[in-house]
Amino acid sequence: MAGIPDPKPTLRVLDAGTVSALRSQCLWHGIASAMSPGDAPVLSFCRPAEPYVSIGFHRAIEEIDRKACRRLGLPILRRQIGGGPVYIDRDQLFFQITVPVDSAPARVDRLYRDYLSPAVRAFRRLGVDARLRGSNDIAVGNRRLSGTGAGRIGDAVTVVGNVIFRFEHRVMIEILALPSEAMRRECCRLMRTHVSTLGAEGADRTTFARAREELTRAYGEALGSVVQTESATEAEERAIAGWEETLSTSSWLWGPRSGRWFGPRGGRQVKICAGVWVFAAHRGDLGVQMSVVDGRLERVWIHGAELNGEAERLGGALEGALAEPAAVEKRLAPFCETGRRLAELVAPGLTLH
Amino acid sequence: MKNHKLFSVGRYDLDEDLYFEPTTHLWVSRQADGRVQCGFDPLGAETSGDIVAVSFEAVGSVVGRGASLGHLEAAKFVGPVLAPVSGKIVAHNDVVLANPTEINRAPLERWLVELEPIDLEAELERLIHGREQVVSWFAAEIERFESKGMVAE
Numbered sequence: 001m002a003g004i005p006d007p008k009p010t011l012r013v014l015d016a017g018t019v020s021a022l023r024s025q026c027l028w029h030g031i032a033s034a035m036s037p038g039d040a041p042v043l044s045f046c047r048p049a050e051p052y053v054s055i056g057f058h059r060a061i062e063e064i065d066r067k068a069c070r071r072l073g074l075p076i077l078r079r080q081i082g083g084g085p086v087y088i089d090r091d092q093l094f095f096q097i098t099v100p101v102d103s104a105p106a107r108v109d110r111l112y113r114d115y116l117s118p119a120v121r122a123f124r125r126l127g128v129d130a131r132l133r134g135s136n137d138i139a140v141g142n143r144r145l146s147g148t149g150a151g152r153i154g155d156a157v158t159v160v161g162n163v164i165f166r167f168e169h170r171v172m173i174e175i176l177a178l179p180s181e182a183m184r185r186e187c188c189r190l191m192r193t194h195v196s197t198l199g200a201e202g203a204d205r206t207t208f209a210r211a212r213e214e215l216t217r218a219y220g221e222a223l224g225s226v227v228q229t230e231s232a233t234e235a236e237e238r239a240i241a242g243w244e245e246t247l248s249t250s251s252w253l254w255g256p257r258s259g260r261w262f263g264p265r266g267g268r269q270v271k272i273c274a275g276v277w278v279f280a281a282h283r284g285d286l287g288v289q290m291s292v293v294d295g296r297l298e299r300v301w302i303h304g305a306e307l308n309g310e311a312e313r314l315g316g317a318l319e320g321a322l323a324e325p326a327a328v329e330k331r332l333a334p335f336c337e338t339g340r341r342l343a344e345l346v347a348p349g350l351t352l353h
Numbered sequence: 354m355k356n357h358k359l360f361s362v363g364r365y366d367l368d369e370d371l372y373f374e375p376t377t378h379l380w381v382s383r384q385a386d387g388r389v390q391c392g393f394d395p396l397g398a399e400t401s402g403d404i405v406a407v408s409f410e411a412v413g414s415v416v417g418r419g420a421s422l423g424h425l426e427a428a429k430f431v432g433p434v435l436a437p438v439s440g441k442i443v444a445h446n447d448v449v450l451a452n453p454t455e456i457n458r459a460p461l462e463r464w465l466v467e468l469e470p471i472d473l474e475a476e477l478e479r480l481i482h483g484r485e486q487v488v489s490w491f492a493a494e495i496e497r498f499e500s501k502g503m504v505a506e
Contacts, residue, residue, distance in 0.1 A: 057408075081429065082431045106503055107400045107402070107503040108402040108428045110503065112428070149431075150430040152430075
């Protein structure tokens with residue numbers, strides 16, 4: 001009708017509160033499955049009542065130390081979004097923004113920019129100097145503050161993140177299957193340096209309610225929407241229950257690529273956050289472990305039975321090098337055949353997979 | 354080796370023999386044995402980002418047009434690959450399973466799955482084919498994607 005403006009669009013907010021580990025994953029899978037073209041976006045929240053491990057859709061279950069998970073009483077749940085294994089507990093508030101696929105950018109980096117920027121604004125209002133780092137890390141400097149991911153499920157796209165109030169770095173490392181204790185120690189060191197929390201960033205008085213409030217406000221503003229707090233519809237509840245059945249099956253847990261190691265061939269790589277990872281590999285008697293931080297090899301350990309005392313010099317030659325094949329080859333050129341073999345060994349770990 | 358009839362639209366190469374699904378940006382190629390292969394067109398590959406993993410429904414699965422043939426992952430985003438035509442999956446391309454970045458590098462050369470089609474003639478009519486039609490559609494798509502900042506100009 002002429003003269004009457006269109007009503008402002010609605011942002012539905014569903015706060016599921018504290019829920020089981022299984023429901024904390026299935027909540028947003030179900031919301032997305034139940035969404036139809038033209039539906040209002042949904043901002044959902046939940047916290048898991050018990051700790052667990054979640055693994056990304058394409059990652060091999062072998063990346064997780066399942067014995068350690070059993071010992072620690074941690075169930076493992078596979079999610080239909082990307083990324084690696086993560087440890088989750090009740091000190092994390094999950095948020096998910098789910099929108100019809102037609103209203104989401106088709107380009108992945110735009111999707112993250114559009115749908116994580118409101119979360120960044122909310123973190124800043126909580127007093128933390130957060131920024132988007134890489135395509136999808138929410139970080140303070142080079143410390144990751146929120147793990148994120150995204151996926152298309154049915155006719156909807158969902159972007160998920162968490163607000164980490166406190167984090168058990170040691171448990172996170174314990175649940176990973178790693179080739180050596182040395183790699184575990186290095187992953188733990190880097191994780192303590194590069195994975196942060198609200199508490200560590202000075203916002204230790206923030207409550208879950210305040211974080212929810214700021215996220216809701218920021219997403220409402222970004223979408224130009226009227227916020228409407230609701231419960232899940234019957235259709236959403238049915239879809240969530242359906243996902244709970246799916247995620248409980250062993251075939252789902254095993255995943256589409258289990259047995260196919262994700263990442264570089266001939267080595268094990270663990271991503272700590274955007275721009276930071278640890279890589280270890282060995283071939284024959286020659287082995288390497290290295291940490292890459294912001295484009296440079298920060299720490300390098302070389303071992304080999306026939307290096308005749310050169311291991312330390314080789315590692316020293318590589319430390320500080322740009323994480324690029326040409327830079328590594330140049331540093332290793334004086335070491336002749338050993339240097340050539342080492343450059344080959346290191347090469348797959350110079351990029352993050 | 355297949356003799357490609359390549360032509361360019363903007364900075365993208367396309368193949369005259371292919372049929373293109375206009376919304377999902379997948380191509381379909383008819384094989385001599387009646388099967389079809391499908392893969393991403395250059396715009397589909399570019400807007401997907403750097404693909405790090407791909408998985409497909411099992412060989413023997415029957416999928417309808419628009420249903421999921423599998424999933425791909427880029428920058429922690431997982432999305433379905435929607436079948437441009439219906440059929441039974443008879444083969445996966447092991448090259449892209451082992452090296453998913455090949456989809457970004459050479460989208461027209463890297464088929465994803467091979468299908469035994471169910472209703473091919475009717476479904477091909479819904480796809481875009483022939484140089485003139487493809488040029489017109491693809492140029493409009495480039496303009497649309499550029500205007501939304503979805504591809505580099």
